[in-house]
């Protein structure tokens with residue numbers, strides 16, 4: 001049995017996405033630390049529940065304190081039903097360790113207890129588990145209501161899709177989303193002398209339509225400071241906040257930091273999350289780039305209304321294997337037809353190094369490409385862009 005709830009009864013009806021308002025409920029602890037008397041009324045509901053107890057009864061936490069307390073008592077009994085729901089959608093990534101986090105702290109000591117349940121199965125799962133903890137800590141420091149002010153004074157969002165379309169029309173080649181990427185789990189450090197603002201300016205000079213800025217610190221040595229610094233340095237290209245989004249709070253945070261677009265990864269977000277988060281993105285002016293890697297993820301996303309931009313990642317984020325024919329495979333036949341009918345813009349992502357690679361994915365049907373390694377490694381990234389396309393892309 002499932003139940004949908006809003007985390008607060010003070011929400012403005014105007015600000016709640018029209019449907020569906022039943023969203024994934026990930027972590028009771030943080031939900032109920034919302035200061036319920038504070039003014040979060042102008043935000044869409046950011047947490048809701050789709051969960052059940054081990055005895056099958058739904059948890060009702062709608063509005064009164066006694067029910068909230070009841071939840072606290074029942075919490076340990078809540079099954080890992082989110083992973084069960086995700087599994088029915090073909091999602092293999094578990095959102096958090098089934099048997100609790102692997103790290104334990106006792107006073108000044110930190111130690112690791114490993115067992116089958118708390119060891120991530122692959123790098124993506126590891127990143128997601130870390131992100132979950134990181135976001136919980138960030139949310140404690142900056143609750144949603146406190147982001148409102150920051151969002152109000154953030155630079156207004158730029159038209160990410162408009163910039164891609166304009167570039168494609170102007171050049172007849174896939175619009176470039178150039179990635180500001182210092183390091184990655186698969187390649188280690190890509191560039192030691194990494195100056196994000198200089199690299200961003202060089203990308204813009206070289207004709208990039210948009211930029212992608214990695215903000216994950218632990219695995220990519222990125223930061224939100226980089227994103228802000230690029231924005232305030234006068235770079236005009238719209239900016240994608242390249243993060244591992246596991247919580248709607250991150251959308252507000254990204255906007256507050258000046259992002260124009262965010263990445264939503266189908267391998268880690270179930271359908272309801274994608275629907276819910278794309279709605280929030282629209283409400284706060286963010287473009288959602290929804291990323292898929294295989295047929296199942298693409299088919300899931302094609303069933304969801306309102307998705308305008310889909311990235312096909314040629315990199316398998318679980319194994320690091322890169323194969324650009326993945327873009328072609330996912331755009332063939334009925335799928336390609338459906339994408340065209342829906343007017344979805346497709347971005348080819350990862351592993352693009354040569355003009356032949358660009359031509360190959362363009363032929364497959366992409367109107368944009370997202371490129372990191374092959375550009376960021378060049379001493380002069382603007383020249384790297386010309387090499388990648390085989391010519392200057394700006395007159």
Ligand SMILES: O=C(O)c1ccccc1NCC(=O)[C@H](O)[C@H](O)COP(=O)(O)O
Pocket residue numbers: 123124179181184185186187313315317320349350351352370371372373374
């Ligand atoms: O790049 C990685 O090693 C990686 C590992 C785990 C999750 C995500 C990862 N990368 C994100 C990306 O897909 C790329 O940064 C992006 O598409 C650019 O790829 P590339 O041009 O190959 O640097």
